Amino acid sequence: MGDIIDAAQELEYRLRTQSLACHRVRFAELVLENCVECGEPIPDARRKALSGALRCIDCQNELETGSRL
Ligand SMILES: [Zn+2]
Known part of the structure; x- marks a missing residue:
């Protein structure tokens, strides 16, 4: 179990230490x-x-129906 947490922390550290431009893309x-x-x-399908x-x-749906007069 500890390995998973370590891996997550390492990944977070890597993301933080990457160049700002790259970090921005990943953040987006x-x-x-x-x-x-x-x-x-x-869902992936929806985003694609x-x-x-x-x-x-x-x-x-809520936004679209709610914004209609
Ligand atoms: Zn939602």
Whole structure:
């Protein structure tokens, strides 16, 4: 079990010590993997179909129906 934590910490350390530009790209990737509203992971298929999808299907539906008059 300790190995998993060590590996995670090592990965985090590596991400932190990478160049700023690279870090920014990785940070963006991490952000885009999760819905900006509820934080649930956005399915790969959805992200690929809608490049730049920021919300999960539920939140997107809520946003679209909620914004209609
Ligand atoms: Zn969501």
